[in-house]
Amino acid sequence: MELREKAKQLLESGAVKAVLGFEAGTHGRRRPLFARSAEAAGRLVWDQGCEQNLASYVTRKEVKRLGRMAVAARPATLRALLQLMAERQIKEEDVLPLALDDAGQVTELASAQAIEERLALEPQQIPAKDRELMDRLKAMSRQERFAFWQGELSRCIKCYACRSSCPMCYCGHCTMDCNRPQWVPVPSHALGNQEYHTVRAMHLAGRCVQCGDCGRACPVDIPIHLLTFTAEESVHAQFGQGAGASAKLDYALSTFRPDDKESFIR
Amino acid sequence: MAETYHLPQASLDPLFSVILASGRRILAPTDRDGRSELNPVTSPAQVAKDYVQTALSAKGTVFPKVEKLLSYATEPGKVELTDPVPNALPTVLFGIRPCEAAGFQALDAVFNWDYRDKFFNARLEQLAVIGVSCTRKDDACFCTSVGGGPGAVKGSDILLTPMEGGYLAEVLTEKGQALVALAPDLFNPGNGVDKAKLVVDVPAAFDQPALTAKLPALFDAGLWADQALRCVGCGACAFVCPTCVCFDIQEEADPRAGRRLRIWDSCGYHMFTLHASGHNPRDTQGQRWRQRVYHKFSYYPERYGMLGCVGCGKCTRACPVDMNLREHLVEASQAQVKP
Amino acid sequence: MAETFEPKITAFVCNWCTYAGADLTGTSRIKYQPNVRVLRLPCTGRIDFMLLAKAFSRGSDGIIISGCHPNDCHYTSGNYHARRRWMVYRDLMDFMGIDTERITFSWVSAAEGAKWAELVNEVTNKLRAMGPYVEYKEMVAAGVE
Numbered sequence: 001m002e003l004r005e006k007a008k009q010l011l012e013s014g015a016v017k018a019v020l021g022f023e024a025g026t027h028g029r030r031r032p033l034f035a036r037s038a039e040a041a042g043r044l045v046w047d048q049g050c051e052q053n054l055a056s057y058v059t060r061k062e063v064k065r066l067g068r069m070a071v072a073a074r075p076a077t078l079r080a081l082l083q084l085m086a087e088r089q090i091k092e093e094d095v096l097p098l099a100l101d102d103a104g105q106v107t108e109l110a111s112a113q114a115i116e117e118r119l120a121l122e123p124q125q126i127p128a129k130d131r132e133l134m135d136r137l138k139a140m141s142r143q144e145r146f147a148f149w150q151g152e153l154s155r156c157i158k159c160y161a162c163r164s165s166c167p168m169c170y171c172g173h174c175t176m177d178c179n180r181p182q183w184v185p186v187p188s189h190a191l192g193n194q195e196y197h198t199v200r201a202m203h204l205a206g207r208c209v210q211c212g213d214c215g216r217a218c219p220v221d222i223p224i225h226l227l228t229f230t231a232e233e234s235v236h237a238q239f240g241q242g243a244g245a246s247a248k249l250d251y252a253l254s255t256f257r258p259d260d261k262e263s264f265i266r
Numbered sequence: 267m268a269e270t271y272h273l274p275q276a277s278l279d280p281l282f283s284v285i286l287a288s289g290r291r292i293l294a295p296t297d298r299d300g301r302s303e304l305n306p307v308t309s310p311a312q313v314a315k316d317y318v319q320t321a322l323s324a325k326g327t328v329f330p331k332v333e334k335l336l337s338y339a340t341e342p343g344k345v346e347l348t349d350p351v352p353n354a355l356p357t358v359l360f361g362i363r364p365c366e367a368a369g370f371q372a373l374d375a376v377f378n379w380d381y382r383d384k385f386f387n388a389r390l391e392q393l394a395v396i397g398v399s400c401t402r403k404d405d406a407c408f409c410t411s412v413g414g415g416p417g418a419v420k421g422s423d424i425l426l427t428p429m430e431g432g433y434l435a436e437v438l439t440e441k442g443q444a445l446v447a448l449a450p451d452l453f454n455p456g457n458g459v460d461k462a463k464l465v466v467d468v469p470a471a472f473d474q475p476a477l478t479a480k481l482p483a484l485f486d487a488g489l490w491a492d493q494a495l496r497c498v499g500c501g502a503c504a505f506v507c508p509t510c511v512c513f514d515i516q517e518e519a520d521p522r523a524g525r526r527l528r529i530w531d532s533c534g535y536h537m538f539t540l541h542a543s544g545h546n547p548r549d550t551q552g553q554r555w556r557q558r559v560y561h562k563f564s565y566y567p568e569r570y571g572m573l574g575c576v577g578c579g580k581c582t583r584a585c586p587v588d589m590n591l592r593e594h595l596v597e598a599s600q601a602q603v604k605p
Numbered sequence: 606m607a608e609t610f611e612p613k614i615t616a617f618v619c620n621w622c623t624y625a626g627a628d629l630t631g632t633s634r635i636k637y638q639p640n641v642r643v644l645r646l647p648c649t650g651r652i653d654f655m656l657l658a659k660a661f662s663r664g665s666d667g668i669i670i671s672g673c674h675p676n677d678c679h680y681t682s683g684n685y686h687a688r689r690r691w692m693v694y695r696d697l698m699d700f701m702g703i704d705t706e707r708i709t710f711s712w713v714s715a716a717e718g719a720k721w722a723e724l725v726n727e728v729t730n731k732l733r734a735m736g737p738y739v740e741y742k743e744m745v746a747a748g749v750e
Contacts (some may be wrong), residue, residue, distance in 0.1 A: 187332040264710060266709065
């Protein structure tokens, strides 16, 4: 299998210290594998189940310590890596993205430019079922939407699986961790859940690469990714900027145009 | 004290009715948009038909995710402090699995250790458990490796095991007897059925006593850091776990009024052992993962004489990156101890 | 006699324009309804959306946010950043079902004392007709055993 051969090659040549990909897990799931030997590389798999955005690992100190890492990458992973480079969280030379298509063909992307060129081949699109649910929600009345989200968020237990699985939530001291002042209530009561998810979506607006990992990670199946998708779409529609397009930072909420158009300010 | 009956399928509806009529609510696994979760039900028809387990455990009935410990209001010169009366509703938990039922004992070990927690006890007192044995399992289950089993009785007040025509019903405690007494005619005499033949087979995956004995020597082994490489440090495993009991206390207040809340906490969080000085004795995810395993398999046995794990596998299912506890424990069992 | 509902409104305003404008309203002896509590910040660019969430969770039925007109910001570009933030925040709030009709954004300069009074009166009347923000208050109370 091409990925396994490539991984063994990269490890043997010393070009990378580890290959971050996927292996078979419980119940037919796929889970991250840090292959650091030829034997481990032999366990790498690549298929439709390999959905997780592995870019969330490249900013973790335990992973950085391993050294230069190859990362099996879908488009969303590539976008996340570019965005992390733009935000100065990783250096181009620290990671070697291995772009993989559905057929399992591997392409090494050794520079930010190579990543940008690869991404330009495929337009960014959110999955059809997420689009359908977002459209259905937008067609509801405001009260219906409120009831929907209150119902979904009532299951939230504030485990932060969403935050922990997001490649862009790399802050060592998250705003939720701040207690002087305690901006957002920690408990998972209705207000605490509402405010946490609002804060997270706003902090991701213009930075979210729409991988959907937050929703996938949620142990109680809240479609939480729809909030960050919405914030990202709002930024893109209104300012033409978005996450993961370039290794050069273009963050909508720290830039502006004097003629930004809105219709609601009196 | 176990008494064995046969509970016909047709008895379930009237049983639910008398339980509800007695002023108790019934919580049971229900199907919600493809999820299996505990909800109040009023009839057996609402109970999920085809589930291995719920995603969250039942510990929320005695240890809620957010619980008020006290509240206060101030006026100039005066503070009014209110000790809340725990909102403990008489409850029957119907349909949880033997592994989950066994979890209550591990919670009790902490909540009644050196101080009798009035909130936990008030809720536990009002709770009766009608467990249902397992006729199915999945890749995450490992109850038989930790002293449990698909038909184990620990923690249930009545244990039902599905069989032809209804259930084998074992009435195990006074609470169970009190439920039977609501409608004794619904329970027919038991007829000597072998429970082992009715439940699913769960082969043991590892020798737990041997692992517990080995853990002290494995403390500095590199395998914990390796296993934890993919762990993202969220609290999903701790929060879905029937035995995890760590909590945080948060105060929400302004100058006029406030309340103190108890909420779930997780040893997987970076801040769990962060000192005010900035020092963190468990600064890497590997140390935090090791702590999780040791707390359940080494410190709990040492301190309370029982395990802090019931082998339900909820952690494995909830984990976004498939940290399969059984697999990790098997690997630890096979790890070489450095001399 | 039944108590009629009086909305509680929190206003986040910038020091250099709207706050000065509101001051002018007073010195001009223009009357306006007293339901608004004015919070002064150096610039609208300082207004974090979390402050808006706090206003609602502390019992406000409505919020006013106001600052210098575009191109007139005392700090040159604070209001441009604020405007961008509000454009996204509003979309997100609407998607989550929060009542964006209860949040009013405006530009009021230091010379627009009359505009301030007009704005506050209009918002107060609108919120009085809408009633208290019951949904939010219920949410604030929910989820604690």
